[in-house]
Amino acid sequence: MSTSLEMKKIQKWYGGLHVVRDFDLNVDPGEFVTFLGPSGSGKTTALKMIAGFEQPSGGDIMLGSRSIVDVPPYERGIGMVFQNYALFPHMTVAENVAFPLKVRNVAKAETEQKVRRALELVKMGEYRDRFPNQLSGGQQQRIALARAIVFDPSLLLMDEPLGALDRNLREHMKIEIMRIQKELNMTVVFVTHDQDEALVMSDRIAVINEGRLVQVADSNNLYYNPTNRFVASFVGESNLLPCRVDRIDSGAGKVTIGDHASGVSRLNGQARGDSGWLFVRPEHIDIWPQGAVTDVENVLSGVVESALFLGELTRYVVRCGNESITVKQQNRGQTRFANGTPVSVSWNMGNSTVLN
Amino acid sequence: MTTLLAKRKVAGAAVGNVPRSKNLLSGLLARRWIRGTIIATPILVLLVGFLVIPLSIIIWGSVEGSKLTFSHYVRIFSDETNLSVMLQTLKVGFAVTLLSLLVAYPVAYLLTQIESRALSIVTLFILVPLFTAFLIRTYAWMIILGRQGPINNTLIWLGIIDEPLPLLNTTFGVIVGMVHVLLPMAIFTMYSSMVRIDHNAARAAQILGAKPVQAFFRVYLPLSLPGVFSAGVLMFIISIGFYITPALLGGPRDAMITQLIVTQLTTLLNFEMSFASAFVLLLVTLLILFFASLFIPLEMIWSSSTVENTNRAARSKSQLFSNAKQAMHPALTAVEHLIHLITKPFLTRNARWLWAYTILVLLFLTAPLIVIFMLSFSSSSFVVFPPPGISLQWWEKLLHASDWHESFLFSVKLGAVSAIFATIIGTMGAFWLVRTTLPIKRALFLFSLSPLMVPVIVIATALYMFEARIHLLGSFAGLVIGHVLLSVPYVVVIMAAALRSFDQSLETAAAIHGARPMQVLRLVTLPLLKPALLTAALLAFLTSFDELLITMFMIGRQTLTLPFKFWNDIKYELNPLLSAASAFIVLLVTAAILTTLWIKVRHDRRTSASIGQ
Numbered sequence: 029m030s031t032s033l034e035m036k037k038i039q040k041w042y043g044g045l046h047v048v049r050d051f052d053l054n055v056d057p058g059e060f061v062t063f064l065g066p067s068g069s070g071k072t073t074a075l076k077m078i079a080g081f082e083q084p085s086g087g088d089i090m091l092g093s094r095s096i097v098d099v100p101p102y103e104r105g106i107g108m109v110f111q112n113y114a115l116f117p118h119m120t121v122a123e124n125v126a127f128p129l130k131v132r133n134v135a136k137a138e139t140e141q142k143v144r145r146a147l148e149l150v151k152m153g154e155y156r157d158r159f160p161n162q163l164s165g166g167q168q169q170r171i172a173l174a175r176a177i178v179f180d181p182s183l184l185l186m187d188e189p190l191g192a193l194d195r196n197l198r199e200h201m202k203i204e205i206m207r208i209q210k211e212l213n214m215t216v217v218f219v220t221h222d223q224d225e226a227l228v229m230s231d232r233i234a235v236i237n238e239g240r241l242v243q244v245a246d247s248n249n250l251y252y253n254p255t256n257r258f259v260a261s262f263v264g265e266s267n268l269l270p271c272r273v274d275r276i277d278s279g280a281g282k283v284t285i286g287d288h289a290s291g292v293s294r295l296n297g298q299a300r301g302d303s304g305w306l307f308v309r310p311e312h313i314d315i316w317p318q319g320a321v322t323d324v325e326n327v328l329s330g331v332v333e334s335a336l337f338l339g340e341l342t343r344y345v346v347r348c349g350n351e352s353i354t355v356k357q358q359n360r361g362q363t364r365f366a367n368g369t370p371v372s373v374s375w376n377m378g379n380s381t382v383l384n
Numbered sequence: 385m386t387t388l389l390a391k392r393k394v395a396g397a398a399v400g401n402v403p404r405s406k407n408l409l410s411g412l413l414a415r416r417w418i419r420g421t422i423i424a425t426p427i428l429v430l431l432v433g434f435l436v437i438p439l440s441i442i443i444w445g446s447v448e449g450s451k452l453t454f455s456h457y458v459r460i461f462s463d464e465t466n467l468s469v470m471l472q473t474l475k476v477g478f479a480v481t482l483l484s485l486l487v488a489y490p491v492a493y494l495l496t497q498i499e500s501r502a503l504s505i506v507t508l509f510i511l512v513p514l515f516t517a518f519l520i521r522t523y524a525w526m527i528i529l530g531r532q533g534p535i536n537n538t539l540i541w542l543g544i545i546d547e548p549l550p551l552l553n554t555t556f557g558v559i560v561g562m563v564h565v566l567l568p569m570a571i572f573t574m575y576s577s578m579v580r581i582d583h584n585a586a587r588a589a590q591i592l593g594a595k596p597v598q599a600f601f602r603v604y605l606p607l608s609l610p611g612v613f614s615a616g617v618l619m620f621i622i623s624i625g626f627y628i629t630p631a632l633l634g635g636p637r638d639a640m641i642t643q644l645i646v647t648q649l650t651t652l653l654n655f656e657m658s659f660a661s662a663f664v665l666l667l668v669t670l671l672i673l674f675f676a677s678l679f680i681p682l683e684m685i686w687s688s689s690t691v692e693n694t695n696r697a698a699r700s701k702s703q704l705f706s707n708a709k710q711a712m713h714p715a716l717t718a719v720e721h722l723i724h725l726i727t728k729p730f731l732t733r734n735a736r737w738l739w740a741y742t743i744l745v746l747l748f749l750t751a752p753l754i755v756i757f758m759l760s761f762s763s764s765s766f767v768v769f770p771p772p773g774i775s776l777q778w779w780e781k782l783l784h785a786s787d788w789h790e791s792f793l794f795s796v797k798l799g800a801v802s803a804i805f806a807t808i809i810g811t812m813g814a815f816w817l818v819r820t821t822l823p824i825k826r827a828l829f830l831f832s833l834s835p836l837m838v839p840v841i842v843i844a845t846a847l848y849m850f851e852a853r854i855h856l857l858g859s860f861a862g863l864v865i866g867h868v869l870l871s872v873p874y875v876v877v878i879m880a881a882a883l884r885s886f887d888q889s890l891e892t893a894a895a896i897h898g899a900r901p902m903q904v905l906r907l908v909t910l911p912l913l914k915p916a917l918l919t920a921a922l923l924a925f926l927t928s929f930d931e932l933l934i935t936m937f938m939i940g941r942q943t944l945t946l947p948f949k950f951w952n953d954i955k956y957e958l959n960p961l962l963s964a965a966s967a968f969i970v971l972l973v974t975a976a977i978l979t980t981l982w983i984k985v986r987h988d989r990r991t992s993a994s995i996g997q
């Protein structure tokens with residue numbers, strides 16, 4: 029049974045270091061939320077406060093309707109998968125999985141049944157009598173997961189659980205974790221600094237930078253509608269061009285890009301005269317021989333500075349005045365532009381936003 | 385939603401069932417500083433109450449309290465006899481240290497090179513002598529060096545000498561006996577720091593054109609010097625505080641400062657004088673340690689695995705070493721060339737030479753034990769070697785010797801009680817020392833090792849006076865306190881090393897999955913520390929089981945402990961019954977070591993982090 033999690037204005041200071049600032053986040057029951065952020069941004073610290081290993085310096089954490097900041101970890105009823113798995117090396121697989129039940133004095137028969145079902149869920153039923161050092165990394169990961177869910181926790185925490193796995197295994201475990209989460213309808217808080225992981229797995233992603241939540245959104249919105257320059261550059265590749273808003277016209281802004289070129293873009297709360305950054309994804313930009321397009325809102329001309337063939341697409345860097353613009357074009361047999369070719373690049377107004 | 389377990393009760397419900405007192409305890413334990421205080425108290429009480437205070441009392445006593453007279457010190461240094469005792473002590477200490485280092489170095493070097501099966505076999509051959517009581521080993525040397533001993537007999541049989549050489553009761557005897565006693569410790573101390581040196585460094589030097597000798601002298605040796613140095617310091621401070629071996633193997637002119645202290649305290653009843661002598665011994669020891677601390681982190685001497693984050697110290701030390709080396713460079717090069725020419729033919733097969741040498745050393749280490757074994761089956765009623773015939777008479781006698789049985793049982797009881805207390809106190813202390821966030825962590829760790837720094841004779845003297853004052857002298861508790869004091873540092877060293885390599889995320893994992901602090905301890909922490917606990921307990925037991933000096937002072941009218949009984953009998957007469965008793969103890973010790981090793985290997989195999997199907 030899953031529970032909601034609510035973090036209210038959580039703060040964490042380490043000495044003079046403000047590691048987590050004004051964390052405000054609601055996680056709905058059954059929701060999969062990922063903390064995504066660069067190294068040192070405070071993801072682990074935030075998770076530790078939910079788990080109860082660290083006391084918040086301020087704010088409140090609610091699990092369901094109950095405040096848990098003063099509840100020790102062992103009474104919170106939270107499951108957790110650790111980056112290094114933290115399996116107990118002196119216990120067999122079955123004993124590891126039974127551990128949360130054992131310390132809660134659950135009856136033998138019930139324990140046995142739950143352990144069996146948890147092991148089946150992670151497809152490790154036949155390994156129950158092995159010791160952890162007789163398992164591969166991926167298998168240990170599954171056992172760690174089984175141990176974390178066997179007592180039907182109200183919330184499951186995972187701190188970079190896939191970090192120690194090789195790439196194939198990681199792909200596989202992503203899917204497995206998603207399957208199990210859906211099957212049990214668990215509330216999950218997942219920590220990673222890998223954006224692919226975050227984009228694939230999460231219902232919502234909470235992007236953290238320097239201890240602050242900078243945007244909380246689902247994958248699609250986060251990718252296409254970042255509200256912040258940090259998010260735009262941290263998640264996926266993007267072009268950020270300095271610009272100034274000249275005129276506002278039914279929600280859209282007439283902007284000056286760089287020194288002189290003019291364009292049209294969606295706004296993100298800017299007023300007339302504000303300067304900001306025009307955000308547009310490389311795959312939303314088309315590239316033409318110079319002068320071939322005129323009917324699109326945003327056109328810049330420039331010169332191809334580099335062209336990299338990447339198989340399914342070609343990645344161009346086009347120099348337009350002082351700005352370098354990255355363009356990704358699907359390869360569908362069209363001729364590629366060589367270095368030094370004069371070109372025009374264009375994009376639709378709906379694909380660009382002005383960010384602060 | 386297919387539910388794995390639809391009842392969420394599990395998580396919440398169990399909490400309600402727990403008695404309040406348990407919650408209270410858990411609540412208390414959750415607070416860091418309360419937990420710290422609880423686990424720190426026993427070891428601090430022990431060290432302050434039964435080491436610092438007693439030492440202060442005798443130091444105070446040595447100047448006759450508020451009279452502040454230094455006459456006793458003046459007497460130590462003005463009296464011809466006393467002065468020569470001091471010099472003899474330093475001389476023997478120096479010789480023993482140098483010899484043990486020289487003999488031990490190649491063995492330690494070999495140990496770092498061999499694979500694990502051979503290593504454990506060689507280790508066993510060193511461990512058994514190491515854990516066999518000093519007294520037993522010294523007894524064996526009394527036989528070997530005696531007028532009728534195997535050495536004299538062989539030499540006479542070979543016709544090299546006509547008269548037995550006087551080997552016993554000479555400085556030579558003392559030195560041989562003490563080297564034998566200290567050698568295993570020297571090997572292990574050096575090995576534990578040499579094993580961290582990467583042999584590839586020396587190999588790289590050879591690839592770069594260094595001759596094997598140069599590679600060794602210029603790369604490996606300098607890297608191993610800190611280990612050698614720390615072993616040397618340890619050997620020296622132990623040997624100048626040694627009592628048993630010099631007392632039994634030396635002659636009247638070989639008296640060392642420990643004997644001076646004992647005589648003054650027990651025979652001459654000149655308390656202040658003995659305090660002053662004890663303080664001088666303590667001062668010399670502390671001075672040496674202070675000097676050593678300029679070169680190496682002190683904890684390296686007793687526990688090389690503890691040394692972490694000490695690069696700073698290590699650098700200043702290697703600086704000093706390298707300055708010295710620079711000065712001697714031309715001479716060094718010449719010597720190197722010479723040695724290279726001499727050793728060139730051997731070095732290609734150097735492992736074999738090392739092996740031959742190591743086997744010789746192992747023979748030297750085990751020979752006394754073998755002599756004891758053979759003697760225990762002697763048909764003669766005197767100690768003659770080789771025995772004229774074989775019989776079981778001495779073992780039968782031992783079987784019926786009720787005084788030996790009593791002593792044995794009493795020693796076992798004392799050892800067990802001391803080991804239990806030492807293990808508990810030391811383990812709690814180690815938890816505290818490893819996990820505390822106090823900035824003086826390192827100083828505290830050194831303080832917890834202080835019973836190893838203070839010569840045992842000094843501890844014995846101080847405790848004797850102190851316990852007499854608080855009316856503990858002669859009681860079982862008083863004896864236990866002394867033994868616990870001596871064994872606690874070993875427990876701390878072993879448990880601290882184990883705790884440092886302990887993965888704390890396991891405890892965190894246990895906590896988040898519902899285990900209360902005491903459950904974490906019982907289900908996760910302690911089971912994982914089991915081998916270390918066992919080793920620590922065994923070491924504590926053996927320390928107590930072998931202990932003589934403290935016992936001599938504290939025993940009062942209780943049953944004699946085994947070592948004390950031994951001591952009395954040896955001084956009275958050498959007979960093969962002692963051999964049977966010794967042989968029996970050696971067997972017990974060997975069995976205990978093997979059991980512990982076996983448990984450890986099994987545990988390690990199970991919990992090691994290796995991955996593989």
Ligand SMILES: Nc1ncnc2c1ncn2[C@@H]1O[C@H](COP(=O)(O)OP(=O)(O)OP(=O)(O)O)[C@@H](O)[C@H]1O
Nearest residue numbers: 042045047065066067068069070071072073074221
């Ligand atoms: N116990 C502590 N004492 C002092 N500072 C700490 C402590 N733990 C973390 N920090 C600091 O808090 C900041 C955030 O650390 P945190 O471990 O939460 O980062 P993270 O986002 O998990 O990074 P990573 O992706 O590298 O795991 C870092 O600057 C770190 O140095």
Ligand SMILES: [Mg+2]
Nearest residue numbers: 071072073187
């Ligand atoms: Mg982290």
